Amino acid sequence: xxxxxxxxxxxxxxxxxxxxxxxGMWVRSTMAYRTSFVMMALGNFAATALDFVGIAxxxxxxxxxxxxxxxxxxxxxxxxSTSFGLADLALGTMDRxxxxxxxxxxxxxxxxxxxxxxxxxxDRFALRRLGRVSQGVLLLAWTLYRLDVHWTPVTLLLLPLMxxxxxxxFGAVFVAGAAFQFRAQDASxxxxxxxxxxxxxxxxxxxxxxxxxxxxxxxxxxxxxxNWLPALRILGRDDPLGLPGWVDFASPxxxxxxxxLAGAAWRAGLRGxxxxxx
Amino acid sequence: xxxxxxxxxxxxxxxxRYATYRMATAAGLFTNTVFxxxxxxxxxxxxxxxxxxxxxxxxxxxxxxxxxxALLGAACLIGGGFQExxxxxxxxxxxxxxxxxxxxxxxxxxxxxxxxxxxxLLGRGVVPLLVGALCFExxxxxxxxxxxxxxLSVLLGVVVGFGLRYLVALCAFWLLDxxxxxxxxxxxxxxxSGTLLPLAVFPGAFGEIVRMxxxxxxxxxxxxxxxxxxxxxxxxxxxxxxxxxxxxLLLAAGRSVQAVATRKVVVQGG
Amino acid sequence: xxxxxxQGTVDGFIELDGVEKVFDVRRKAGFLRRERHxxxxxxxxxxxxxxxxxxxxxxxxxxxxxxxxxxxTGILVPSGGRLRVAGIDPARDRTxxxxxxxxxxxxxxxxxxxxxxxxxxxxxxxxxRIPDARYRANLERCVELLDLGDLLDVxxxxxxxxxxxxxxxxxxxLHDPEVLYLDEPTIGLDVVSKAKxxxxxxxxxxxxxxxxxxxxxxxxxxxxxxxxxxVIDHGRLVYDGGxxxxxxxxxxxxxxxxxxxRELPPITDxxxxxxxxxxxxxxxLAFAATQSAAPIVAAVAARHPLVDLSVxxxxxxxxxxxxxxxxxxx
Numbered sequence: 055x056x057x058x059x060x061x062x063x064x065x066x067x068x069x070x071x072x073x074x075x076x077x078g079m080w081v082r083s084t085m086a087y088r089t090s091f092v093m094m095a096l097g098n099f100a101a102t103a104l105d106f107v108g109i110a111x112x113x114x115x116x117x118x119x120x121x122x123x124x125x126x127x128x129x130x131x132x133x134x135s136t137s138f139g140l141a142d143l144a145l146g147t148m149d150r151x152x153x154x155x156x157x158x159x160x161x162x163x164x165x166x167x168x169x170x171x172x173x174x175x176x177d178r179f180a181l182r183r184l185g186r187v188s189q190g191v192l193l194l195a196w197t198l199y200r201l202d203v204h205w206t207p208v209t210l211l212l213l214p215l216m217x218x219x220x221x222x223x224f225g226a227v228f229v230a231g232a233a234f235q236f237r238a239q240d241a242s243x244x245x246x247x248x249x250x251x252x253x254x255x256x257x258x259x260x261x262x263x264x265x266x267x268x269x270x271x272x273x274x275x276x277x278x279x280x281n282w283l284p285a286l287r288i289l290g291r292d293d294p295l296g297l298p299g300w301v302d303f304a305s306p307x308x309x310x311x312x313x314x315l316a317g318a319a320w321r322a323g324l325r326g327x328x329x330x331x332x
Numbered sequence: 333x334x335x336x337x338x339x340x341x342x343x344x345x346x347x348x349r350y351a352t353y354r355m356a357t358a359a360g361l362f363t364n365t366v367f368x369x370x371x372x373x374x375x376x377x378x379x380x381x382x383x384x385x386x387x388x389x390x391x392x393x394x395x396x397x398x399x400x401x402a403l404l405g406a407a408c409l410i411g412g413g414f415q416e417x418x419x420x421x422x423x424x425x426x427x428x429x430x431x432x433x434x435x436x437x438x439x440x441x442x443x444x445x446x447x448x449x450x451x452x453l454l455g456r457g458v459v460p461l462l463v464g465a466l467c468f469e470x471x472x473x474x475x476x477x478x479x480x481x482x483x484l485s486v487l488l489g490v491v492v493g494f495g496l497r498y499l500v501a502l503c504a505f506w507l508l509d510x511x512x513x514x515x516x517x518x519x520x521x522x523x524x525s526g527t528l529l530p531l532a533v534f535p536g537a538f539g540e541i542v543r544m545x546x547x548x549x550x551x552x553x554x555x556x557x558x559x560x561x562x563x564x565x566x567x568x569x570x571x572x573x574x575x576x577x578x579x580x581l582l583l584a585a586g587r588s589v590q591a592v593a594t595r596k597v598v599v600q601g602g
Numbered sequence: 603x604x605x606x607x608x609q610g611t612v613d614g615f616i617e618l619d620g621v622e623k624v625f626d627v628r629r630k631a632g633f634l635r636r637e638r639h640x641x642x643x644x645x646x647x648x649x650x651x652x653x654x655x656x657x658x659x660x661x662x663x664x665x666x667x668x669x670x671x672x673x674x675t676g677i678l679v680p681s682g683g684r685l686r687v688a689g690i691d692p693a694r695d696r697t698x699x700x701x702x703x704x705x706x707x708x709x710x711x712x713x714x715x716x717x718x719x720x721x722x723x724x725x726x727x728x729x730x731r732i733p734d735a736r737y738r739a740n741l742e743r744c745v746e747l748l749d750l751g752d753l754l755d756v757x758x759x760x761x762x763x764x765x766x767x768x769x770x771x772x773x774x775x776l777h778d779p780e781v782l783y784l785d786e787p788t789i790g791l792d793v794v795s796k797a798k799x800x801x802x803x804x805x806x807x808x809x810x811x812x813x814x815x816x817x818x819x820x821x822x823x824x825x826x827x828x829x830x831x832x833v834i835d836h837g838r839l840v841y842d843g844g845x846x847x848x849x850x851x852x853x854x855x856x857x858x859x860x861x862x863x864r865e866l867p868p869i870t871d872x873x874x875x876x877x878x879x880x881x882x883x884x885x886x887l888a889f890a891a892t893q894s895a896a897p898i899v900a901a902v903a904a905r906h907p908l909v910d911l912s913v914x915x916x917x918x919x920x921x922x923x924x925x926x927x928x929x930x931x932x
Contacts, residue, residue, distance in 0.1 A: 072729060075725055075728050075729060076725070079714055079717065079721065079725055082717055082721065083714060083715070083716040083717055086716040086717070086757070087508075087509050087716075089509075089512070090508075090509040090511055090512050093511075093512030093515065093516075094511060094512060094515055097512070097515035097516060097518075097519060098515075100519055101515075101518070101519050101522070104519065104522065104523050104528065105528070107523070107528075108523075108528040108529045111529055111533065111534060111535065112374075112378050112529065112533075114535050115378070115381070115382050115385055115533065115535075116378060116381035116382055117381075118381065119374070119377050119378060119381065120377045158707075158710065159710050161672065161677050161707065161710075162705075162707060162710055162712050164675070164676070164677040164696065165675045165676070165677065165700055165703070165705045166700055166729060167697050167698075167700035167701045167729070167730060168697070168729055169697075238355050238359070239355070240353055240354075240355035240356040240359065241355050241356065241358070241359040242356075242359065243356065243359035243360045243362070243363045244359040244362055244363065246363045247362055247363040247366035247367070251363065251366045251367055251370060254367070254370055254371075255370045258373075258374050258377070261377075262373050262374055262376070262377040263370075263373045264373060267369065267373070325679075328677065328678055328679050328693075329678070329679050329681075330625060330626070
């Protein structure tokens with residue numbers, strides 16, 4: 055009864071408004087230490103770039119990895135880095151929920167007239183995380199230039215769709231991870247396995263991994279929809295699980311389902327907190 | 333004698349402190365293990381293409397992966413450790429109190445850090461190595477002596493890591509905000525320790541240089557000791573000597589920086 | 603209007619009927635074993651606070667004070683009983699209620715550490731969507747009464763604890779809340795800041811009719827601000843009434859401090875008073891707080907060479923401590 059569609063939309067609008075306000079405050083706070091900000095942004099860029107240097111070093115010893123060439127792997131790397139970078143920029147500091155519950159500052163968020171999720175999502179917003187996004191985008195641009203694929207209107211449309219859906223899927227993982235911290239306040243590292251671990255995995259071709267692992271990230275934690283399935287379509291390759299072709303276009307749908315599940319997890323987490331206060 | 337007991341107590345308290353974070357330890361274990369699997373498969377793919385890359389066979393390469401995950405916490409390969417806490421004490425001026433304690437600042441933090449490392453080696457090291465050994469074919473030695481020397485090498489690696497992080501922490505005496513240096517330190521450590529890729533695989537002259545830097549002492553050398561790659565007692569002694577040299581150099585550098593910093597505190601009165 | 607907003611103002615602006623909060627606590631009982639047991643943090647509390655009243659809510663640590671405040675603000679959902687603030691059920695309509703209440707958590711600032719105080723207020727304005735004119739009027743008033751003029755452009759990290767608390771109180775009042783909850787608002791403050799905060803709260807309460815509920819360990823806060831006190835212990839309300847009544851219930855005593863011309867043995871010949879301390883020519887005589895001081899002063903003056911005298915009011919801290927002790931003895 056309380057969640058009429060109009061009410062949900064209004065609350066979502068309020069959430070976005072509040073998110074923007076708080077993000078603005080953090081950006082201004084960051085600028086109080088400008089030098090430090092520049093160093094951190096460069097560091098963020100370099101840290102992610104080093105990941106790719108590691109892959110590039112691998113390719114000094116071999117021409118293909120799991121049957122994929124360097125530009126092909128770079129497409130996987132660029133797409134997941136961009137998607138993950140966007141999600142990390144927008145929601146990456148959500149892992150402070152556990153700390154807020156522990157030190158009691160969660161309560162100060164609950165007495166404000168805006169959604170708690172928006173406040174937590176914007177908490178400690180770190181603009182330096184643009185470093186990761188820009189690294190992903192730069193690499194993606196290089197790949198698209200180097201990659202020898204036949205572009206069709208469909209695959210051209212698939213590319214932005216993949217990046218956005220991927221960001222949303224990773225965003226849902228961040229929200230679910232934050233919700234889990236209501237239960238286990240010290241377990242912020244668990245979500246790293248799915249976020250940082252997930253993006254690391256997606257940087258490599260699926261052919262590299264054991265089939266069970268690929269099944270797991272397709273059907274259990276659907277990270278395969280971030281880039282593997284749509285990117286394989288762009289590269290004109292079959293997926294190792296032999297799924298039907300339409301699955302390559304299912305990323306937006308999967309992203310929506312992930313959002314719904316993450317939202318439910320968040321509400322359950324918050325409800326639990328409000329009944330136990332622990 | 334009293335001093336030994338003091339630093340032992342500090343080390344024990346460092347151990348205990350980390351031991352209280354059970355949930356965090358379990359979460360870290362989980363993440364280490366997941367990463368172990370991911371990296372292991374990429375290494376299998378690479379070693380399928382190049383079976384003896386860097387002088388490792390596939391089992392040795394996989395052992396390297398799981399040793400890396402096992403040492404990630406203890407050697408602070410991708411971050412962690414005491415430096416932010418020490419920086420906070422420097423910034424707030426509490427450091428003045430520490431300097432007047434009967435204990436030596438550097439040794440106090442070293443003892444504390446060793447306590448932490450021992451806990452993380454046990455709490456976050458054993459399980460990933462076991463999981464790795466169960467799920468993959470690893471090249472683990474049967475000889476208990478090799479394991480003992482490996483542990484000694486890990487200890488030296490932790491001391492080298494401490495020496496680096498202590499220098500980083502002391503930067504706070506001159507810099508208002510240490511986060512930039514901390515980030516840089518984390519980056520160098522990830523890349524030059526071999527966490528990303530064994531240093532043995534780094535190509536050409538670049539590889540030669542990288543293998544002589546102090547970061548090599550943190551992971552690459554202990555892993556090679558375990559894999560028996562140093563061939564014979566002489567090779568192992570040379571490897572441990574390399575670690576000891578860096579440990580001594582860095583600790584000495586830390587001492588002199590500390591002396592300069594202390595003079596600064598005394599002159600400025602905090 | 604079964605649950606209407608107007609109705610609440612007749613009986614009580616804040617209404618609690620048999621409100622309970624039960625927690626399941628897991629306790630370590632051995633190496634890995636955890637024992638579960640239930641804790642009744644709030645165990646059937648009922649009270650009403652009319653609009654515009656200023657009430658002290660006191661009790662020892664762990665008595666259930668914060669839990670009550672958390673239920674009143676909608677942070678925690680009660681396990682039982684009925685609770686209304688301005689006619690709103692806080693647990694169900696938390697965000698709607700948030701616009702009408704102000705909360706100050708004594709030790710957790712909501713101000714932005716690295717930004718000027720003014721920026722934090724700007725955020726409040728936009729988050730609560732406060733109309734421009736009203737925002738400016740409210741800010742001006744807070745700035746004047748809380749002496750914030752010189753601080754508005756100072757980053758919060760450079761403010762003293764007292765300045766920050768004043769800043770926090772102002773932040774909680776910019777949206778004209780009808781009720782203000784203060785959790786330890788004077789903790790850690792110096793005497794001057796304490797006085798300023800108290801004066802401001804009195805003023806807000808008197809002029810705007812803001813209902814104020816105050817938890818504190820500093821009983822001077824209560825003495826100076828609240829006519830009504832509620833005492834909570836073990837999750838139950840053990841006292842609800844005026845300060846004077848608290849003295850009667852607690853069986854407290856006032857003390858007459860007399861300075862004599864010279865050192866004398868303890869005075870024991872005044873009915874209703876007993877000597878509690880002698881220090882040279884100065885003596886302390888205790889008598890029941892409910893009794894008038896005049897006949898005792900007259901009796902002392904008639905029998906002894908009196909130079910000066912003063913009456914010391916009972917310390918309610920002692921009164922409450924005594925109340926707790928009595929309850930435990932029962």
